[in-house]
Amino acid sequence: MPASVLEIVRDELLDYQGSGMSIMEMSHRGKVFDAVYKESIDRLRKLASIPEKFDILYMTGGASTQFALIPLNFSGKGRTAGYVNTGTWSEKAVEQAKLQGVDVFMAASSQSEKHNHIPAVIEKKAGLDYLHITSNNTIYGTQYHTLPDPGDTKLVIDMSSDFLSRPIDWKHIGMAYAGTQKNAGPSGLTVVVIDREYYSREKSDTPTMFRYSTYGKNESMYNTPPTFQIYVFNLIMKWIESTGGLTGMDKVNQEKAKYIYDAIDASPNAYIGHSKKESRSLMNITFNLTDKSKEDEFQKGAQNLKLSGLKGHRSVGGFRASVYNAMPVEGCKILAQYMNEFGEAI
Amino acid sequence: MPASVLEIVRDELLDYQGSGMSIMEMSHRGKVFDAVYKESIDRLRKLASIPEKFDILYMTGGASTQFALIPLNFSGKGRTAGYVNTGTWSEKAVEQAKLQGVDVFMAASSQSEKHNHIPAVIEKKAGLDYLHITSNNTIYGTQYHTLPDPGDTKLVIDMSSDFLSRPIDWKHIGMAYAGTQKNAGPSGLTVVVIDREYYSREKSDTPTMFRYSTYGKNESMYNTPPTFQIYVFNLIMKWIESTGGLTGMDKVNQEKAKYIYDAIDASPNAYIGHSKKESRSLMNITFNLTDKSKEDEFQKGAQNLKLSGLKGHRSVGGFRASVYNAMPVEGCKILAQYMNEFGEAI
Numbered sequence: 001m002p003a004s005v006l007e008i009v010r011d012e013l014l015d016y017q018g019s020g021m022s023i024m025e026m027s028h029r030g031k032v033f034d035a036v037y038k039e040s041i042d043r044l045r046k047l048a049s050i051p052e053k054f055d056i057l058y059m060t061g062g063a064s065t066q067f068a069l070i071p072l073n074f075s076g077k078g079r080t081a082g083y084v085n086t087g088t089w090s091e092k093a094v095e096q097a098k099l100q101g102v103d104v105f106m107a108a109s110s111q112s113e114k115h116n117h118i119p120a121v122i123e124k125k126a127g128l129d130y131l132h133i134t135s136n137n138t139i140y141g142t143q144y145h146t147l148p149d150p151g152d153t154k155l156v157i158d159m160s161s162d163f164l165s166r167p168i169d170w171k172h173i174g175m176a177y178a179g180t181q182k183n184a185g186p187s188g189l190t191v192v193v194i195d196r197e198y199y200s201r202e203k204s205d206t207p208t209m210f211r212y213s214t215y216g217k218n219e220s221m222y223n224t225p226p227t228f229q230i231y232v233f234n235l236i237m238k239w240i241e242s243t244g245g246l247t248g249m250d251k252v253n254q255e256k257a258k259y260i261y262d263a264i265d266a267s268p269n270a271y272i273g274h275s276k277k278e279s280r281s282l283m284n285i286t287f288n289l290t291d292k293s294k295e296d297e298f299q300k301g302a303q304n305l306k307l308s309g310l311k312g313h314r315s316v317g318g319f320r321a322s323v324y325n326a327m328p329v330e331g332c333k334i335l336a337q338y339m340n341e342f343g344e345a346i
Numbered sequence: 347m348p349a350s351v352l353e354i355v356r357d358e359l360l361d362y363q364g365s366g367m368s369i370m371e372m373s374h375r376g377k378v379f380d381a382v383y384k385e386s387i388d389r390l391r392k393l394a395s396i397p398e399k400f401d402i403l404y405m406t407g408g409a410s411t412q413f414a415l416i417p418l419n420f421s422g423k424g425r426t427a428g429y430v431n432t433g434t435w436s437e438k439a440v441e442q443a444k445l446q447g448v449d450v451f452m453a454a455s456s457q458s459e460k461h462n463h464i465p466a467v468i469e470k471k472a473g474l475d476y477l478h479i480t481s482n483n484t485i486y487g488t489q490y491h492t493l494p495d496p497g498d499t500k501l502v503i504d505m506s507s508d509f510l511s512r513p514i515d516w517k518h519i520g521m522a523y524a525g526t527q528k529n530a531g532p533s534g535l536t537v538v539v540i541d542r543e544y545y546s547r548e549k550s551d552t553p554t555m556f557r558y559s560t561y562g563k564n565e566s567m568y569n570t571p572p573t574f575q576i577y578v579f580n581l582i583m584k585w586i587e588s589t590g591g592l593t594g595m596d597k598v599n600q601e602k603a604k605y606i607y608d609a610i611d612a613s614p615n616a617y618i619g620h621s622k623k624e625s626r627s628l629m630n631i632t633f634n635l636t637d638k639s640k641e642d643e644f645q646k647g648a649q650n651l652k653l654s655g656l657k658g659h660r661s662v663g664g665f666r667a668s669v670y671n672a673m674p675v676e677g678c679k680i681l682a683q684y685m686n687e688f689g690e691a692i
Contacts, residue, residue, distance in 0.1 A: 229534060
């Protein structure tokens with residue numbers, strides 16, 4: 001998280017803006033929190049240019065809970081929904097749809113090539129309840145750079161790992177959702193942006209808390225929302241505004257990722273990027289060493305420079321640099337320089 | 347929340363115990379957070395004397411989500427579960443069971459007397475999947491002082507509004523759950539204590555995130571839990587330990603409530619307590635003025651003493667003093683003194 005945001009949270013922790021109380025202690029139905037809530041909704045709508053037909057919901061349970069709620073509300077037993085498989089998170093989403101008896105239409109998959117790219121072609125099928133995609137794949141380091149055209153249905157997008165990292169084109173979207181813990185705050189808040197038209201698809205016997213309309217019709221306060229997370233999320237969005245909004249954030253993220261990808265490309269004798277160039281993620285940069293026996297040496301050298309968390313996921317192996325919004329440019333430069341030096345020595 | 351806890355959160359906000367990072371930024375799979383998680387689980391088990399057969403789960407979505415998950419996992423269409431209706435929250439729980447086609451057996455109800463007491467007698471019925479009760483009723487100001495014997499089934503208890511306010515007798519309990527926002531932290535965390543035997547009742551087509559065993563078998567980390575709330579919850583428990591554990595907390599809560607109930611009883615010409623004496627809640631003290639035309643005057647006088655949030659819920663009217671764990675004794679004394687003076691003048 002940006003240090004400037006953490007400093008505000010610290011400074012206001014015992015006394016939120018002269019109220020004499022911590023934001024954590026305030027009733028979600030009180031005037032003070034209500035103002036925070038409204039400000040955050042207005043800010044997100046403006047920041048991400050969200051059209052009026054969408055509601056913004058504050059939920060909990062993370063993307064994994066959404067994997068179940070989406071088919072529960074918008075598809076169902078014997079109905080057909082489309083999915084694109086670009087890795088572990090997509091697979092988990094598919095699994096939850098199948099568990100509910102949904103007929104899953106696999107519109108595209110990168111599985112046979114170890115998820116090293118985003119499929120360029122999506123098979124169309126008429127009458128899908130929705131087409132689900134994962135906009136960024138944390139494990140494999142791939143990312144959509146243009147959203148696909150879903151044909152006669154709408155996209156439902158898991159944006160958990162690149163939410164608010166770049167502008168969003170809402171044209172083909174029916175719903176987008178994101179746990180906030182990667183780019184937009186602490187864990188414990190799931191932001192859902194949903195076309196209100198979707199509420200009409202809900203079934204009458206779905207439990208109240210499992211329906212999107214329960215949140216939509218009660219300003220996400222049918223019961224107590226995670227108030228502290230909403231407060232921090234609002235501060236994070238303010239910080240993004242101060243860096244030039246989503247266009248500015250995207251520019252910085254492009255710059256950050258370029259340092260590291262350039263280092264990979266500059267030393268082909270040392271590094272193999274996992275993702276094909278056209279699908280490279282700006283959030284998660286995955287690479288292996290050509291000589292795997294040097295992994296420990298590479299890791300130790302990085303740790304000496306206080307570059308931590310570089311170990312790749314076991315599905316890909318090697319290394320992964322996660323350069324979410326709050327990661328400073330300077331950190332990426334240091335890593336790139338280290339990678340260049342390490343690469344030149346090979 | 348206790349000021350001493352807020353101060354720790356503030357002081358550690360940018361640098362958790364010398365790690366150089368905020369607890370909010372840490373991976374839930376990292377060593378530092380794992381230690382916080384384990385410490386909090388051990389602390390709760392010891393603090394509330396939770397027998398070994400129970401798992402402690404960290405979930406989200408509040409009690410309202412539990413209202414749906416309980417019948418989904420432990421009962422179902424055409425099966426029978428028991429409920430005691432002691433007010434609005436019980437009714438919401440019943441509603442979610444009925445929505446799923448559960449045959450609800452109403453074992454007792456205080457509805458006909460405006461929920462002014464906890465039913466002394468519970469009708470027994472063989473073969474109930476569970477018997478659901480609400481241990482404290484925030485709106486009506488009533489509370490169980492002894493848990494009822496559920497016969498051949500077990501109790502499932504919503505403890506959201508009196509969790510960790512007093513010792514818990516686990517003898518008849520199958521599961522107890524609580525949103526932490528009243529007595530045990532900020533909103534956004536639901537603590538569930540569940541007999542592991544219950545997992546075997548889950549159905550194979552229930553979505554992964556809706557099953558208790560998913561949390562139980564993954565130390566509540568099948569996906570990212572609300573890490574900040576778990577951290578604060580642990581600090582709140584430390585604070586409760588420092589006041590003498592649940593026995594000490596109960597003693598303080600008894601003392602706090604007594605000041606206010608004594609003030610109600612001392613001026614019967616001025617006040618009518620809503621709850622019958624034997625069912626009085628130590629958390630929420632509800633009363634009306636005998637002369638309702640004096641409500642504004644009472645309210646203004648209280649506000650002059652900085653006693654806020656006293657307006658009763660619309661279902662009961664009048665006034666409600668909520669004296670959760672973190673409310674200092676001094677605040678209760680000030681309210682009681684004000685009530686005595688106001689009462690004597692009538």
